[in-house]
Amino acid sequence: MAKIKLKRAQxxxxxxxxxxxxxxxxxxxxxxxxxxxxxxxxxxxxSSVSDKATPDKDVxxxxxxxxxxxxxxxxxxxxTSAHFRNQLITKINDIYHLSLNEKEIKxxxxxxxxxxxxxxxxxYLSEEDAGKKxxxxxxxxxxxxxxxxxxxEIWVAYxxxxxxxxxxxxxxxAEANYKTVKKVMDVMQSKNVNKFNLVTNLQKEEATxxxxx
Amino acid sequence: MAEIIESSGSGKKEGGRRVPKKMGxxxxxxxxxxxxxxxxxxxxxxxxxxxxKVMEITMPEKDTQVDEKNAPKVAADRTYxxxxxADDKVYWYWHGDVAEGQTFPATINKTDFSKDxxxxxxxxxxxxxxxxxxxxxxxxxxxxxVMIDDSLNAQIKRIKKSDKKAPIIxxxxxxxxxxxxxxxxxxxxxxxxxxxxxxxxxxxxEVALIEKAPK
Numbered sequence: 258m259a260k261i262k263l264k265r266a267q268x269x270x271x272x273x274x275x276x277x278x279x280x281x282x283x284x285x286x287x288x289x290x291x292x293x294x295x296x297x298x299x300x301x302x303x304s305s306v307s308d309k310a311t312p313d314k315d316v317x318x319x320x321x322x323x324x325x326x327x328x329x330x331x332x333x334x335x336x337t338s339a340h341f342r343n344q345l346i347t348k349i350n351d352i353y354h355l356s357l358n359e360k361e362i363k364x365x366x367x368x369x370x371x372x373x374x375x376x377x378x379x380x381y382l383s384e385e386d387a388g389k390k391x392x393x394x395x396x397x398x399x400x401x402x403x404x405x406x407x408x409x410e411i412w413v414a415y416x417x418x419x420x421x422x423x424x425x426x427x428x429x430x431a432e433a434n435y436k437t438v439k440k441v442m443d444v445m446q447s448k449n450v451n452k453f454n455l456v457t458n459l460q461k462e463e464a465t466x467x468x469x470x
Numbered sequence: 471m472a473e474i475i476e477s478s479g480s481g482k483k484e485g486g487r488r489v490p491k492k493m494g495x496x497x498x499x500x501x502x503x504x505x506x507x508x509x510x511x512x513x514x515x516x517x518x519x520x521x522x523k524v525m526e527i528t529m530p531e532k533d534t535q536v537d538e539k540n541a542p543k544v545a546a547d548r549t550y551x552x553x554x555x556a557d558d559k560v561y562w563y564w565h566g567d568v569a570e571g572q573t574f575p576a577t578i579n580k581t582d583f584s585k586d587x588x589x590x591x592x593x594x595x596x597x598x599x600x601x602x603x604x605x606x607x608x609x610x611x612x613x614x615x616v617m618i619d620d621s622l623n624a625q626i627k628r629i630k631k632s633d634k635k636a637p638i639i640x641x642x643x644x645x646x647x648x649x650x651x652x653x654x655x656x657x658x659x660x661x662x663x664x665x666x667x668x669x670x671x672x673x674x675x676e677v678a679l680i681e682k683a684p685k
Binding site: 269279282303311439464468 | 507510514517585594656
């Protein structure tokens with residue numbers, strides 16, 4: 258009997274449709290991408306029915322984490338050439354003699370939310386290691402409120418001076434204590450901010466007439 | 471990396487002329503696909519799909535000039551206090567229940583964040599405004615009334631302001647309250663279309679009332 262010779266052939270899978278699909282997906286994601294900003298702590302926002310979008314420019318935001326640590330953030334404004342963050346740190350540096358160098362000021366300008374005592378700011382900005390940097394984010398000391406150097410007040414006051422049109426957003430974790438949030442609000446109110454944007458997740462809910470019965 | 475794989479054996483000789491064999495050039499697309507996979511994964515993971523929303527809240531201005539005499543007066547019979555404490559517990563009382571000459575009631579009522587709890591109480595108190603706004607919204611939904619969003623919102627605002635008997639809610643939270651509770655209550659105000667509410671400081675007497683209240 259004749260042996261059937263199996264044809265040795267390399268299987269050729271036509272990858273064109275797959276590549277097509279991938280290109281489409283890639284284009285979609287690239288165009289819709291709005292990057293998640295790197296925050297000092299992961300915040301799990303409470304939910305509400307409000308559907309007003311977060312303003313993405315001209316915001317002074319205060320983060321309150323689950324363990325009641327407070328972080329501060331400010332953006333560079335609509336016109337990014339204004340470099341509010343650089344101006345802010347230069348000012349704080351001059352007034353509180355933090356002796357930051359050019360490089361550290363630049364690092365602050367490019368950073369996002371932060372929270373540490375003022376005296377540790379230099380060490381934080383010059384640190385290269387990301388892990389150590391994160392460990393240094395211990396929150397803005399809130400027990401300084403009402404003392405000679407109320408740190409959160411200092412940040413808020415100078416940030417407001419630089420960008421008076423900025424809105425204030427409070428990004429609190431659902432499990433944070435109201436006490437801390439209240440303290441933050443009190444600091445803001447002492448700086449004449451009475452309107453707050455509380456960051457929440459949208460969760461549709463509606464009451465109907467049946468609920469009345 | 472990409473290579474063009476040609477099958478072996480070039481054109482056949484035909485009548486002395488070399489005729490190139492017709493064939494599709496096969497491009498090895500594996501590296502390209504690899505790269506695309508990586509990029510897609512990267513974009514998928516870094517994209518923030520649901521943009522966070524914000525709830526606006528305006529706090530009463532801290533005015534040090536206000537004393538007993540010119541403090542804002544509110545009608546007791548339309549004012550309700552909602553007291554918050556740890557573990558999402560909610561208590562409330564009506565200022566109309568407070569005995570003459572007293573500032574605080576003898577007891578407070580317990581409720582919760584469910585649909586039949588706080589929501590129902592608030593809706594009952596705000597029935598007139600809520601029904602009016604609800605009917606207006608229904609009409610717009612059904613197409614009986616054509617309105618652009620802006621004018622609809624203005625109309626809702628007007629209805630909210632028009633009722634001079636609408637409840638005034640004072641939200642008071644003690645030291646142990648979680649931030650979530652405050653947001654839930656303020657949210658409840660939005661759901662029930664209550665126009666007048668404020669987050670105010672809790673009085674020590676009210677903290678004592680919460681402690682005495684049924685658990």
